[in-house]
Every structure is written in structure tokens, then in C-alpha cells.
Amino acid sequence: MTTVLVVDDEPQIVRALRINLAARGYRVLTAADGAGALRGAAEGHPDVVVLDLGLPDMDGSEVIAGLRGWTTVPIIVLSARTDSTDKVDALDAGADDYVTKPFGMDELLARLRAAVRRASVAGPDGEAVVATPSFTVDLAAKKVLRDGAEVRLTPTEWGVLEVLVRNRGRLVTQRQLLQEVWGPAYGTETNYLRVYLAQLRHKLEAEPSRPRYLITEPGMGYRFEA
Amino acid sequence: MTTVLVVDDEPQIVRALRINLAARGYRVLTAADGAGALRGAAEGHPDVVVLDLGLPDMDGSEVIAGLRGWTTVPIIVLSARTDSTDKVDALDAGADDYVTKPFGMDELLARLRAAVRRASVAGPDGEAVVATPSFTVDLAAKKVLRDGAEVRLTPTEWGVLEVLVRNRGRLVTQRQLLQEVWGPAYGTETNYLRVYLAQLRHKLEAEPSRPRYLITEPGMGYRFEA
DNA sequence: CCCGATCTTGACGACTCCTTGATCCGGCCG
DNA sequence: CGGCCGGATCAAGGAGTCGTCAAGATCGGG
Numbered sequence: 001m002t003t004v005l006v007v008d009d010e011p012q013i014v015r016a017l018r019i020n021l022a023a024r025g026y027r028v029l030t031a032a033d034g035a036g037a038l039r040g041a042a043e044g045h046p047d048v049v050v051l052d053l054g055l056p057d058m059d060g061s062e063v064i065a066g067l068r069g070w071t072t073v074p075i076i077v078l079s080a081r082t083d084s085t086d087k088v089d090a091l092d093a094g095a096d097d098y099v100t101k102p103f104g105m106d107e108l109l110a111r112l113r114a115a116v117r118r119a120s121v122a123g124p125d126g127e128a129v130v131a132t133p134s135f136t137v138d139l140a141a142k143k144v145l146r147d148g149a150e151v152r153l154t155p156t157e158w159g160v161l162e163v164l165v166r167n168r169g170r171l172v173t174q175r176q177l178l179q180e181v182w183g184p185a186y187g188t189e190t191n192y193l194r195v196y197l198a199q200l201r202h203k204l205e206a207e208p209s210r211p212r213y214l215i216t217e218p219g220m221g222y223r224f225e226a
Numbered sequence: 227m228t229t230v231l232v233v234d235d236e237p238q239i240v241r242a243l244r245i246n247l248a249a250r251g252y253r254v255l256t257a258a259d260g261a262g263a264l265r266g267a268a269e270g271h272p273d274v275v276v277l278d279l280g281l282p283d284m285d286g287s288e289v290i291a292g293l294r295g296w297t298t299v300p301i302i303v304l305s306a307r308t309d310s311t312d313k314v315d316a317l318d319a320g321a322d323d324y325v326t327k328p329f330g331m332d333e334l335l336a337r338l339r340a341a342v343r344r345a346s347v348a349g350p351d352g353e354a355v356v357a358t359p360s361f362t363v364d365l366a367a368k369k370v371l372r373d374g375a376e377v378r379l380t381p382t383e384w385g386v387l388e389v390l391v392r393n394r395g396r397l398v399t400q401r402q403l404l405q406e407v408w409g410p411a412y413g414t415e416t417n418y419l420r421v422y423l424a425q426l427r428h429k430l431e432a433e434p435s436r437p438r439y440l441i442t443e444p445g446m447g448y449r450f451e452a
Numbered sequence: 453c454c455c456g457a458t459c460t461t462g463a464c465g466a467c468t469c470c471t472t473g474a475t476c477c478g479g480c481c482g
Numbered sequence: 483c484g485g486c487c488g489g490a491t492c493a494a495g496g497a498g499t500c501g502t503c504a505a506g507a508t509c510g511g512g
Contacts, residue, residue: 018491026402083331084332084333087332088333088336091339092340106313107313108309110314110317113318114323135277141396142396142446143397156470189471190488193489194490194491195472195490198491198492199234202488216489220488380458383458414510417500419500420500421459421501423500423501435501442501444469444499444500445469
């Protein structure tokens with residue numbers, strides 16, 4: 001779930017944002033001043049910060065600087081000041097976007113989505129590593145490690161393993177596996193699966209003939225058990 | 227040097243941007259329509275795109291979609307439309323920011339700096355220099371050192387190496403490599419990759435026929451191992 | 453207009469990978 | 483007890499991919 005930290009000293013703005021964000025499935029944290037913003041960011045690990053510049057205790061750029069000292073979380077600045085120099089200062093201080101009040105909720109939400117999307121694409125947020133006591137699978141790097149050493153997989157081997165790992169814990173039918181790896185025209189060539197599951201077990205399992213992770217469900221399909 | 231692609235069909239806007247950007251040390255490319263924008267992005271490898279939505283030949287969101295199909299370069303939309311739904315559409319289509327005309331040059335430049343900063347910081351590390359026992363790659367300076375001496379790379383060689391180094395440790399598919407270096411129209415010309423990887427290995431690897439850093443993953447792609 | 457640098461294209465052997473068939477194993481049911 | 487079925491294992495042929503070399507094509511600068 002995406003977490004948003006809303007920082008504003010006007011209760012009605014906080015309230016409106018909280019309602020709109022919560023209704024769209026975001027987790028919402030709030031703070032009413034700069035000190036609370038820094039504390040909330042440190043403790044709540046938000047995915048994006050919506051920051052009003054007119055806070056009672058600190059200057060807006062101070063808050064931005066305080067955040068930027070240790071995090072690259074996207075910051076969307078809200079401000080009543082339409083002056084160009086204010087925008088420039090905030091953006092150069094490290095803000096990601098600047099929206100002037102009064103603002104349209106639709107637009108703010110769209111800018112928020114854009115900021116979150118950007119951060120998730122760029123950052124290592126898609127930390128897609130699945131580990132077992134015997135080996136680890138890194139879905140993003142397309143790498144498999146066993147005893148610290150890299151295991152070489154052929155494209156088809158990787159395709160089979162990837163589908164199973166993405167559906168870890170669940171049963172994957174033979175048909176589904178064939179269609180996702182070999183294409184929609186396949187569905188009955190179960191002998192392919194036997195060959196490739198055997199190869200994967202040889203490369204990954206401690207006892208290939210007694211698999212602990214790449215399990216056969218007779219007559220149904222296969223399952224990756226973590 | 228940072229490269230900006232400016233897309234607008236109004237010559238005076240293009241001119242104003244070109245002057246202001248060039249004066250601040252940016253390299254400026256221009257295009258007057260959507261087709262030119264896609265071509266310019268593929269050939270010029272800009273670090274950021276400034277895109278007017280009211281182009282004569284294509285809808286704005288089409289241009290955004292055309293870019294987003296193969297690149298994550300930041301896109302700043304310029305538009306005369308102040309309507310909220312336009313902003314939402316553009317941002318959700320994949321734009322990074324939305325500025326309404328008439329705009330302040332200071333503000334646009336600040337937003338541009340913010341977009342570029344984000345993209346470069348959000349990179350795999352933020353570390354612009356990647357070193358191996360055999361050679362050193364400086365992504366910011368676009369230079370490669372080996373035994374203290376600079377290695378001369380052709381533009382295409384550098385393009386390939388840059389993509390691999392930016393994704394160090396991760397596997398880069400041949401399709402991704404082709405599209406990022408040669409443009410979105412390419413994707414199957416794997417012979418190019420064979421030639422350029424061989425050239426890079428000759429220039430950088432101690433034993434070109436036994437690469438330690440520029441690794442081939444048969445059937446899948448290539449990987450830079452640090 | 454020529455020249456050098458760079459990019460594209462083609463061809464070849466070496467190697468890897470996919471597919472396929474044969475064989476073996478274990479459980480199930482008649 | 484014996485046949486049968488789905489799965490596991492093994493080996494080998496052919497298709498496809500990769501590394502390499504070299505020759506054309508293209509481009510930009512002098």
C-alpha cells in the first residue's frame with residue numbers, strides 16, 4: 001500500500017486530503033508543523049510527502065532540506081504563494097513538484113500518482129528477491145544464486161522458474177505453465193515440463209530426486225514452495 | 227552535458243527556449259510535431275523532453291505513449307489548456323510535470339532542473355563512477371579509463387556500455403539494449419550487439435575472448451558485472 | 453570532392469539450447 | 483500378479499545463437 005505524509009497547519013486542508021486519499025486506498029499520515037513532518041517522515045516511511053510551505057515553526061525550504069538530507073522520497077509542495085521565485089526556491093531546494101492553492105483535487109492526485117510512479121520505476125523498490133535456505137531468485141536481475149555462486153539458466157529454464165516463483169505457494173497448472181513460457185499455441189506438451197523441471201531441480205535442489213521447492217502435483221501441475 | 231528536446235509548433239516558443247537553455251549550458255534539440263519528437267528522442271538521447279500538447283499531427287497523449295513505450299526520459303508537458311482533466315490525462319499517460327502557458331521561464335527552468343536531478347539521482351546508485359580492477363567508467367564525464375589512459379569509444383560503443391553500466395549487476399535484454407541505443411524501431415537486430423560487444427571487449431577486457439565484466443547470457447541478453 | 457572514422461551487413465565455424473524418442477520407475481487398478 | 487499410466491531420466495539430432503572477421507555503405511570534415 002502507498003503511504004502519503006500530509007503536512008499542513010490548516011485542519012480543513014488536511015481533512016480534505018485525508019478523506020480523498022483514504023478513499024483511493026492510500027495510507028495517510030499527517031503532521032501540522034515542520035518538526036512533525038520530519039519526525040513523521042522518519043517514522044512512517046512514506047512513499048510521497050505533500051508539504052505545505054506556510055508552516056508555523058519552520059521555513060518551507062528548511063523542511064525540504066531536512067528531508068533531503070537523508071531521503072529521496074518525492075516531495076510535492078503546496079503553497080498559496082504564486083510568486084515565481086517561491087516556486088524556483090522550493091524546486092531547487094529539492095522539491096519534486098509545486099502546486100498552488102487553491103488546487104484541484106484531481107490535479108493533485110494526478111501529480112501524486114506521477115511522483116509515486118516515477119519513484120517506484122527508478123528506485124530499487126521492486127526488490128523482487130525470493131529466497132530459500134538452498135538458493136535465492138532475483139526476479140529483477142534475472143539471476144539465481146546458490147551457495148553465493150551464480151547459477152546459469154537457459155532462457156526456457158528461467159521462464160519456467162520465473163512463472164513458478166511469481167506464483168509461489170500456489171499451484172500452477174501444466175497448461176498455464178506451457179502457455180506462459182512457450183506461447184498460447186502450447187498446452188499439451190507436458191513432456192517439455194518434465195525435462196525442464198528435471199533440469200531446474202538438478203541445478204537448484206540439494207537432492208534433485210527429492211525436491212523440496214519445485215514440487216510436482218501429480219496430474220495437476222507444479223508448485224514452488226518457499 | 228544535459229540534452230533537452232524541445233517539441234513545439236510555435237517557432238517563437240522554440241526560439242525562446244532554445245536561447246534560454248543554450249545560455250545555461252544545455253544542448254538543445256528541437257522538433258515541431260509529434261513524429262519529429264519521437265524521431266528526435268530516438269536519435270538524440272535527450273535527458274529531458276519539453277513537450278507542447280497542441281501539435282499539428284498527433285494527439286499529445288499519443289506522443290507521450292509513443293515515448294513511454296521504450297524510454298523513461300522525464301517529460302515536461304507545456305500546454306495552453308488549463309483544464310484539470312487535460313492535466314490529469316497527460317500526467318496519467320506518463321508525463322512527469324505539467325506547465326500551463328503562458329509560463330514563467332524561471333519556473334520552467336526550475337522544473338526542468340528538478341526533473342533532471344530526479345532522473346540522475348534515481349539512477350541505480352547516484353555514483354557516477356563505476357570501477358573494476360581492469361577499467362573505470364565515468365558516467366557523468368562519459369569517459370573510460372584503463373591503466374590510467376583514456377580509452378576512445380565511438381558514440382555507439384559508449385551508448386551500449388552506458389546502458390549496461392547503469393544496469394550493472396542486472397541482466398539487460400537484447401531488445402532493451404537495442405531500443406535504448408538504436409531507438410524504438412530496433413529490437414531484433416541482435417547482430418549489432420554481437421559486433422559492438424566484441425569491440426567493447428577488445429577495448430576493455432584483459433582477455434576479450436574470456437570476458438569477466440561484459441557477460442553474455444545466452445539467449446537472453448547481456449550483463450555488466452562489477 | 454576526397455578521406456578517415458564509424459556504422460551496417462554478410463558469412464562462417466563453434467557452441468549452446470530445444471526438441472524428441474527411448475527407457476526406467478513407482479503407484480494404481482483390475 | 484501383471485498391465486497401465488504419468489512422471490523422471492538420459493541421450494542425441496537439428497535448429498538456432500554467438501563470436502569473429504572482413505568487406506561494403508554512410509557520414510562528416512577538411
